[in-house]
Amino acid sequence: GENVEQHPSTLSVQEGDSAVIKCTYSDSASNYFPWYKQELGKRPQLIIDIRSNVGEKKDQRIAVTLNKTAKHFSLHITETQPEDSAVYFCAASRAGNQFYFGTGTSLTVIP
Amino acid sequence: EAGVAQSPRYKIIEKRQSVAFWCNPISGHATLYWYQQILGQGPKLLIQFQNNGVVDDSQLPKDRFSAERLKGVDSTLKIQPAKLEDSAVYLCASSLAAEQYFGPGTRLTVT
Numbered sequence: 001g002e003n004v005e006q007h008p009s010t011l012s013v014q015e016g017d018s019a020v021i022k023c024t025y026s027d028s029a030s031n032y033f034p035w036y037k038q039e040l041g042k043r044p045q046l047i048i049d050i051r052s053n054v055g056e057k058k059d060q061r062i063a064v065t066l067n068k069t070a071k072h073f074s075l076h077i078t079e080t081q082p083e084d085s086a087v088y089f090c091a092a093s094r095a096g097n098q099f100y101f102g103t104g105t106s107l108t109v110i111p
Numbered sequence: 112e113a114g115v116a117q118s119p120r121y122k123i124i125e126k127r128q129s130v131a132f133w134c135n136p137i138s139g140h141a142t143l144y145w146y147q148q149i150l151g152q153g154p155k156l157l158i159q160f161q162n163n164g165v166v167d168d169s170q171l172p173k174d175r176f177s178a179e180r181l182k183g184v185d186s187t188l189k190i191q192p193a194k195l196e197d198s199a200v201y202l203c204a205s206s207l208a209a210e211q212y213f214g215p216g217t218r219l220t221v222t
Contacts, residue, residue, distance in 0.1 A: 001169070006153075032209045043202065043213040044154065051209075089153050096142065096209035098167055101153030 002027040004092050006102030013080050014110050021105045023090035024072040030092040033073045035064060038087045038104075047088075048075070080109045113137065115214035117203050123220045129191035132217045136184065136205030142166075144211065145178055145188050146202040154202055160186060193221045
């Protein structure tokens with residue numbers, strides 16, 4: 001089955017700096033890659049996603065890049081704010097089937 | 112639009128007891144997922160339904176876990192008998208295409 005690895009497990013940045021979280025996957029058939037933000041005690045919320053026919057996608061301060069050849073994808077958050085502090089999960093899926101999640105990155109934005 | 116509903120929100124049981132969780136997906140969403148999220152880990156897919164048929168249950172411990180979605184809408188997940196290692200948050204999600212929307216989860220504590 002699919003194996004999704006996520007790094008780093010913890011990340012601290014100063015407010016206003018950028019944060020980058022990286023994930024790798026093993027199954028070349030995976031073609032949908034969402035990112036979720038989970039605040040303490042709350043449900044995961046989809047923040048951005050990318051499909052395998054696209055190399056990069058941006059939504060305001062958040063961007064995701066995908067390298068299909070290397071089987072890795074990354075989340076980029078620019079101009080970080082304290083409210084960006086949360087656990088972020090990447091996932092890989094075959095068109096909405098068989099979702100496999102990474103182990104999570106705990107992001108702390110220091111004011 | 113109403114979100115994914117789950118009940119109960121919290122449940123405490125003793126080992127070897129049974130427990131059931133209920134999920135009501137977003138109206139019109141054909142796909143329903145059950146996940147187990149152990150503290151500090153990413154969600155792990157237990158079972159995925161498409162309408163009332165099972166798409167994937169490869170990670171469901173079938174000796175103790177069962178799930179059904181009889182009319183293609185609501186779903187129940189049952190654990191019988193529970194073990195200490197079943198303590199986790201059980202998340203239900205639904206989707207129309209690939210994007211998943213999560214419910215608030217049920218926090219299960221097995222003592």
